[in-house]
Amino acid sequence: MPGRSDLTVYRRLLRLGRPYRLHLAGIIGLGLLSPPLALLGPLPLKIAVDSVIGDQPLPAPLAILIPPAASPSTSGGMALVIGLVLVTALLVNIQALAQWLLQSYTGERLVLAFRSELFRHLQRLSVAYHDARGTADSLYRIQYDAPSIQWILVTGIPPFLTAGATLLAMVYVTARIDRQLALVALTIAPVLLGLMRLSGTRLRRRWTEVKELESAAMAVAHEVLAAVRVVKAFAQEPREQERFVTRAARGVWGQLRVALIGGGFDLLVGLTIAAGTAAALFIGVRHVRAQTLTLGDLLLVMGYLTQIYAPLQTITRKVAELQSSLAGAERAFALLDETPDVPELPTARPLVRARGAVSFRHVSFAYDTERSVLHDVTFDSPAGARVGIVGPTGSGKTTLISLLMRFYDPSGGQILLDGTDLRAYRVADLRNQFAVVLQDPVLFSTSIAENIAYAQPDADEAAIVAAARQANAHDFIIRLPDGYHTQVGERGLRLSGGERQRISLARAFLKDAPILIMDEPTSAVDLRTESAILEAMERLMRGRTTFIITHRPSIIGTADALVRIEHGHVTHEAVAAGDAGTATGRRARCG
Secondary structure: OOOHHHHHHHHHHHHHOHHHHHHHHHHHHHHHOHHHHHHHOOHHHHHHHHHHHOOOOOOHHHHOOOOOOOOOOOHHHHHHHHHHHHHHHHHHHHHHHHHHHHHHHHHHHHHHHHHHHHHHHHHHOOHHHHHHHOHHHHHHHHHHHOOHHHHHHOOOHHHHHHHHHHHHHHHHHHHHHOHHHHHHHHOOHHHHHHHHHHHHHHHHHHHHHHHHHHHHHHHHHHHHHHOHHHHHHOOOHHHHHHHHHHHHHHHHHHHHHHHHHHHHHHHHHHHHHHHHHHHHHHHHHHHHHOOOOOHHHHHHHHHHHHHHHHHHHHHHHHHHHHHHHHHHHHHHHHHHOOOOOOOOOOOOEOOOOOOOOEEEEEEEEEEEOOEEEEEEEEEEEOOOOEEEEEOOOOOOHHHHHHHHOOOOOOOEEEEEEOOEEHHHEOHHHHHOOEEEEOOOOOOOOOEHHHHHOOOOOOOOHHHHHHHHHHOOOHHHHHOOOOHHHOEOOHHHOOOOHHHHHHHHHHHHHHHOOOEEEEEOOOOOOOHHHHHHHHHHHHHHHOOOEEEEEOOOHHHHOOOOEEEEEEOOEEEEEEOOOOOOOOOOOOOOEEO
16 A cells, blocks of 8 residues: 555646646546456456356347347357457457547656656756756656656546446456455455555665666766767777666666566465465366356356456556656656755846946855855946956855856855846846857757847847858858757867857857857967957957956056966956956956
């Protein structure tokens, strides 16, 4: 029987399945046609033995199908038996086909809806969650745990209910023929229920372990394929192969343990059912000899008895089989229960376009209790200022920018945009105020035009071309075989680093955000490409508040002020000499 946690999972799944309640009801309704159709199965055999071969009269509803002058033992009776077999088979197969089609449609729609919900929630979770859990575990839950809703609601619960209805119908009919045989048949039910509880607990625990192991193996594959150039450069393919096989082998052994538990359970169920069948047959033969039961009735009872045990076996096996799906559903719901570390206040205000004045007020941040990254950071950047952020690796430069874009919230202090705490704005509106150009540009496996228009998917071709011209990208794009429709490949790897960077700049031009963030934008390009990128960057920075993380003197020289971070503290400010850009005289004031 399901425990409290099982019932919680079932309730949550049923809430998700509510939009498809009519479809699920149709599946259950079609399933409930199985018991009356199953009752027809042994009937032709009884008629053949008792009425065609023997001298028993036909059942009254069927006698009208035989001409009055004919007897059941003639060819008319045999034709009736054959007709019953064919009609029963036709009805059974039509019912099975209709149920299968409805199950397939409903199941696929439920899985799609569940995967969409998981994916939507994953995108809402903060960067901290993704940093801690990685990508592979999330992908596993979307791809392999989400289908649990189909296995439970479509192929689990309806057959369970159908099996229960079939069991009750068969017990009733069998009891009408021979009550003692029905009681004997049901004596094995408590044994099966005990086996079901015992195996269900053990299988759930094992299936949870297996899914964790499989997710770990998937993480290795994902990590290696994402860094395949590094693996090849160091000729570490054998090492990574061994690491993957080691992780995957643990999952295999976990599957074998599950198979061993399930196989042992099936063996005990089979032996229990065989014992019940043997006892019923023994008593049935004695009743035939005592002439309290005809041979045809015994054959009919044994046929029904098989169909009593079939639903019992279905119920016990379904409970065992559902443990994998329940473990998957628990993992999927655990993901949905993760709360975003960057919540949006119910009273959050909209933000159309910011002026761009930024202030850090005694900001501190720690990824965990043992890793404090920023300590009491305070500085002001007026709207339109260019601020260079410098410091050694690991000092907290990128963390500072991540806090500004509200990928994380400060552990202490506050960050103001135009005098208002970032947390007072709607998250989506806030992030729309930023354009980002990273050291390693992120492109998607679509066309160049779609990558440039990523922030504005409805941008027309003229706007896309104009942005590319401003980024000094148009000339190399039109030389490509398909121009702006050229597919860039996964992560843009069909293009060079400089080409990817200029597309990233074109994306920023098209977005036209008031605040610009650049994280080492020219560190991975040659001097000639750097010159074209710097020229485009100068155009992009005009009139925008700009934060630049860089070590390049050519870029630092364009800043109005420098914020130097060492060990999480703002320790120094240096103002560029002379006319250091279009915002001369505006300075970041450090506390």
